[in-house]
Amino acid sequence: MSDKNTHLVILAGGVGSRFWPLSSEEKPKQFLDILRCGKTLLQLTAERFANLVPKENIWVLTSARYVDFVYEQLPDIAREQVLAEPCGRNTAPPICYISWKIKKRNPRANVMVTPADHFIPDTKAFEEVMEECLSFAAETDALVTLGVKPTRPETGYGYIKADLGFASSRGHRIFRVDGFTEKPDLATAESYVQLPNYLWNSGIFVWSVSTIVNAFRVYEPTISAIFENLLPVYDTPEEQACIDRDFPKCESISVDYAIMEKAEEIFVHPVTFAWSDLGTWTALRNEVSRDEHDNAAIGENIHFFDSDHCIVHVEGKKRVVVQGLDGYVVVEKDDEILICKLSEEQRIKLFH
Numbered sequence: 001m002s003d004k005n006t007h008l009v010i011l012a013g014g015v016g017s018r019f020w021p022l023s024s025e026e027k028p029k030q031f032l033d034i035l036r037c038g039k040t041l042l043q044l045t046a047e048r049f050a051n052l053v054p055k056e057n058i059w060v061l062t063s064a065r066y067v068d069f070v071y072e073q074l075p076d077i078a079r080e081q082v083l084a085e086p087c088g089r090n091t092a093p094p095i096c097y098i099s100w101k102i103k104k105r106n107p108r109a110n111v112m113v114t115p116a117d118h119f120i121p122d123t124k125a126f127e128e129v130m131e132e133c134l135s136f137a138a139e140t141d142a143l144v145t146l147g148v149k150p151t152r153p154e155t156g157y158g159y160i161k162a163d164l165g166f167a168s169s170r171g172h173r174i175f176r177v178d179g180f181t182e183k184p185d186l187a188t189a190e191s192y193v194q195l196p197n198y199l200w201n202s203g204i205f206v207w208s209v210s211t212i213v214n215a216f217r218v219y220e221p222t223i224s225a226i227f228e229n230l231l232p233v234y235d236t237p238e239e240q241a242c243i244d245r246d247f248p249k250c251e252s253i254s255v256d257y258a259i260m261e262k263a264e265e266i267f268v269h270p271v272t273f274a275w276s277d278l279g280t281w282t283a284l285r286n287e288v289s290r291d292e293h294d295n296a297a298i299g300e301n302i303h304f305f306d307s308d309h310c311i312v313h314v315e316g317k318k319r320v321v322v323q324g325l326d327g328y329v330v331v332e333k334d335d336e337i338l339i340c341k342l343s344e345e346q347r348i349k350l351f352h
Helices: 041-048 064-073 092-105 123-139 186-193 209-219 221-228 239-249 255-260 281-287 342-350
Strands: 006-011 058-063 082-085 110-115 143-148 159-167 175-181 198-208 266-271 296-298 302-305 311-314 320-323 328-333 336-341
Touching (some): 006 041, 006 092, 041 123, 058 064, 064 082, 082 092, 092 110, 092 209, 092 221, 092 239, 092 255, 123 143, 123 198, 123 266, 143 159, 143 209, 143 255, 159 266, 175 255, 198 209, 209 221, 209 255, 221 239, 281 296, 281 311, 281 328, 281 342, 296 302, 302 311, 311 320, 328 342, 336 342
Parallel strands (some): 006 058, 296 311, 302 320, 311 328
Antiparallel strands (some): 143 198, 159 175, 159 198, 175 266, 328 336
């Protein structure tokens, strides 16, 4: 199914501090086997796209301090396909950088962009959707995103308002986007769940390289000019030094704000398969198997008594017994233990 014109961009630069003590700025969640399945989230992401893109067309953008993790976990990817960001600038600058780099190599390229830390267990359904999006993007000037049918009123996700009245003529399951909403309050999220045309914004994108480059030229000309001016040094020994010099000049802005909310030809493919950005312990609990009391155990020797709606994550073979808790996260790693109400887990970043 892979095509030489298809490229994959994996964004792997996030610090993942919300999963402390399991993750840290030294080793964020995308480089951890957080599901205890024998593979890290980065490895699962690369495998998800394995049938869609040649391995020589896979690009990983990450912080300079994380490149060794990428080399170690994706040994089949050439080192020149791992691009080091000298500092964090959200998602728009790295996407603009790699878009110009790909365009220099292949102006006819079609590009898929994905975060490194999402969870999508149904790979076959995912492949079918991505193939349809690639075909649509190759034939149009559209910027396409995946929209997930909400299963609960989630305030931590962005939402897409889709025009489901008219499907595109080229892709019968792809619809025009009417608008975006960032992380609504609970009452608004509850209303969105009841409406068929509101979808979670997955942060997974598909477009032709010419379309995204032109969009940056129009909507973010300053960022675009920085990376367009570096065209002569791409794929030369001078590239990294020039990126280190010019990348910090970019505004820190997401591609959603920079491009998706401004451009006109924005389309969404609604999907119903399971998806999570695994951004919180609650999100992780929702995606793994749970007992009859809604407790999730990620570890080998965990026991619950008189407890409900909890998640316990333990490394190694330590025995852990939890009694009398309702709605808590318990995490053990090395010499650190976290016990926190799931309803207050947004405060975890204050604990370390």
